[in-house]
Amino acid sequence: MKGSRRLGSALVLGGGMAGLLAAAALIEYVDTITLVERDRLPDGPEVRKGVPQGRHLHGLQSSGVQTIDTLLPGTQESLFAAGAHRIYMPTHALFYGPHGWMRQYPGEHFTLGVSRPLAEHIVRRALLGHAHVRILEGAEATGLIGDARRVSGAQIRHRGTGERENVDADLVIDATGRGSKAPQWLTELGLPEVPTTVVDAGLAYASRVIRPPDEATGRRFPLIALQSDPRSGGPARVGGLMFIEDGTWMVTLAGTKGVHPPLDEEGFLRYAQALRHPLIGELISQSTPVSRISGFQSTANHRRHYDKLRTRPTGFLVFGDAATTFNPLYGQGVTAAALSAVALREEFARGPLDEEGYGRAQEAIIRATDIAWAMASNEDLRYPGTEGPAPSARRKLLQRCSDRLRITAACDPVASQALFKALTLTTPPREVFNARTLRALLRGPRHPAQYDLPPEHTGLPAPTVCPPRPSTAAEGGSAAPAPTTDPTYTDETHEGRTPMLESETEKKAVVAVLERLVAAWSEQDARALADVFTADATMIAFGYLRKGREEIATRMGEAFQGPYKGSRAVGDVVDVRLLGDSAAVAVVRGAVLAAGETEVTAENAIRSTWALVKQDAEWRVAAYHNSPVKEDMPV
Numbered sequence: 001m002k003g004s005r006r007l008g009s010a011l012v013l014g015g016g017m018a019g020l021l022a023a024a025a026l027i028e029y030v031d032t033i034t035l036v037e038r039d040r041l042p043d044g045p046e047v048r049k050g051v052p053q054g055r056h057l058h059g060l061q062s063s064g065v066q067t068i069d070t071l072l073p074g075t076q077e078s079l080f081a082a083g084a085h086r087i088y089m090p091t092h093a094l095f096y097g098p099h100g101w102m103r104q105y106p107g108e109h110f111t112l113g114v115s116r117p118l119a120e121h122i123v124r125r126a127l128l129g130h131a132h133v134r135i136l137e138g139a140e141a142t143g144l145i146g147d148a149r150r151v152s153g154a155q156i157r158h159r160g161t162g163e164r165e166n167v168d169a170d171l172v173i174d175a176t177g178r179g180s181k182a183p184q185w186l187t188e189l190g191l192p193e194v195p196t197t198v199v200d201a202g203l204a205y206a207s208r209v210i211r212p213p214d215e216a217t218g219r220r221f222p223l224i225a226l227q228s229d230p231r232s233g234g235p236a237r238v239g240g241l242m243f244i245e246d247g248t249w250m251v252t253l254a255g256t257k258g259v260h261p262p263l264d265e266e267g268f269l270r271y272a273q274a275l276r277h278p279l280i281g282e283l284i285s286q287s288t289p290v291s292r293i294s295g296f297q298s299t300a301n302h303r304r305h306y307d308k309l310r311t312r313p314t315g316f317l318v319f320g321d322a323a324t325t326f327n328p329l330y331g332q333g334v335t336a337a338a339l340s341a342v343a344l345r346e347e348f349a350r351g352p353l354d355e356e357g358y359g360r361a362q363e364a365i366i367r368a369t370d371i372a373w374a375m376a377s378n379e380d381l382r383y384p385g386t387e388g389p390a391p392s393a394r395r396k397l398l399q400r401c402s403d404r405l406r407i408t409a410a411c412d413p414v415a416s417q418a419l420f421k422a423l424t425l426t427t428p429p430r431e432v433f434n435a436r437t438l439r440a441l442l443r444g445p446r447h448p449a450q451y452d453l454p455p456e457h458t459g460l461p462a463p464t465v466c467p468p469r470p471s472t473a474a475e476g477g478s479a480a481p482a483p484t485t486d487p488t489y490t491d492e493t494h495e496g497r498t499p500m501l502e503s504e505t506e507k508k509a510v511v512a513v514l515e516r517l518v519a520a521w522s523e524q525d526a527r528a529l530a531d532v533f534t535a536d537a538t539m540i541a542f543g544y545l546r547k548g549r550e551e552i553a554t555r556m557g558e559a560f561q562g563p564y565k566g567s568r569a570v571g572d573v574v575d576v577r578l579l580g581d582s583a584a585v586a587v588v589r590g591a592v593l594a595a596g597e598t599e600v601t602a603e604n605a606i607r608s609t610w611a612l613v614k615q616d617a618e619w620r621v622a623a624y625h626n627s628p629v630k631e632d633m634p635v
Helices: 019-026 062-073 073-082 116-127 183-186 215-220 265-273 279-285 333-350 355-367 370-380 393-409 414-424 435-443 506-521 526-530 548-562
Strands: 007-013 030-037 085-089 093-097 108-113 133-137 137-145 151-158 163-167 171-174 196-199 204-211 223-226 237-243 249-255 294-296 301-304 317-319 534-539 544-547 568-578 583-593 607-614 620-627
Touching: 007 019, 007 133, 007 137, 007 317, 019 030, 019 062, 019 116, 019 171, 019 333, 030 116, 030 137, 030 237, 062 073, 062 333, 073 116, 073 171, 085 093, 093 215, 108 237, 108 414, 116 279, 137 163, 196 355, 196 370, 204 265, 223 279, 237 279, 249 265, 249 279, 265 279, 279 534, 301 370, 333 370, 370 393, 370 414, 414 435, 506 526, 506 568, 506 583, 506 620, 526 548, 534 548, 544 548, 544 583
Parallel strands: 007 030, 007 171, 030 133, 093 223, 171 317, 534 620
Antiparallel strands: 085 108, 137 151, 151 163, 196 301, 204 249, 204 294, 223 237, 237 249, 534 544, 568 583, 583 607, 607 620
């Protein structure tokens, strides 16, 4: 690396996730990096005062996880080793949207089942593994050193003693979050006010950690999202539940102006049971509280347009929530910060940050959050009483497109994949809305939008048929239509695969067994995978014969530590036949994707045959055999 590209020192104000990621972007380009953090930091993954989000449901999307791993290699593996787990969407998740339950199509994008304190602890530990990075705890910045042309450091106050000092630095990055004082600091240096856009739906939420009645129940319900219907004209009532580390759930209930969730035990449960579907309420009532109920109300979307300032000082950048803040409900903040960190690192890689370079870097940081900002602000503007600019014709068009995408994604695999590419910030809109997706949207839903819970989620604790709760007068809605039946259907190809699910209870139960195996493989859990088989089952995979549940568990455990480490299985059931009351045969087309692979190709595609038997009212795999995919026999 050319010496001219390096900086001697950098101050990063704020030691939360945004500050940690901003510092990670500087590792190769700055000799000494100091993070300034108000809190005294815990030794482990504990909630701290400076991160109120630590007590609430936290979204870390697959694009964010993978981006963090490029900044701090090994982070992803450390997260999984500490108890975090992938929740593929919508494969393992239950989404109840305006049009009912979304079908659980195979998906390659995931959210991470993890608490905010654990995620931050792992990232902080990885960052501090670099000898030239340190954290100054119990200290806060009270101003900038310099003038309108150049920032050369920050004024620091030590909170324990009240002592103040000026700390010089070649670069200062403000990552102090929603409460950033950067606009005030810049006006004190003689710069104009920073233009700001605010969209505030008045959302408040309440959260707690609970322990499910057993581990199996927790894994059956790794993610539930009960969404509102913005078309009703009433306020939003939503709920989310996620299986995190230590066998616990994080549950969050939220509502916009007029319908904030209560913080007392009885009110919290009553609010959950009154959502558009009672599933989360039923699960809460059967669970054991682990934490107190915590509330949070600072949820407005703020965008401070540092990129539009005509005069900007060199040596100073604003990052993360200090620049663009999103309604936390959408779970995009950390992922957007990770994308901004990569954008910052790319600007450093281009060359030294002169006056033009600092402007370019600030614009890149903010531009990396454009998609998340558009999604969050557009959605919030749909609810009554939201403070913000009047929706433009363009915004209204985007909202209609969003409605069309959601209703089609509920029962179309192509639209479903496009939706989760957008929600996980994986793909820019221009690529999400490609020709294939547009054809799906123009065609619209091919099957009834209303869809009952998948078979593995019926029975206890959820009822077999779950019609949406009618909207109340307070929500400005009318009675919801009754759910339609779910007849046999066959969808069009999904990434070259043909999923087919059928409505008969037993066939759905067979499919559920195979989905359990796929989930266990993704978790690299050899014991859970083997438990899908009968005690004397045979498994022929890639030519290797394994006989008996114990041998399958042993050999798969070895494989997950060796050639299959980090891999995942994907597949779609193309045929299920019942051979009487207690036997079935299923044919699946899919693949085993190695770590980093996302696509099923002609080279890695396999077909497999599954023989299942019903023992003690439960379906298990008695025999399995796979082979490479061939489309026709050679002549």
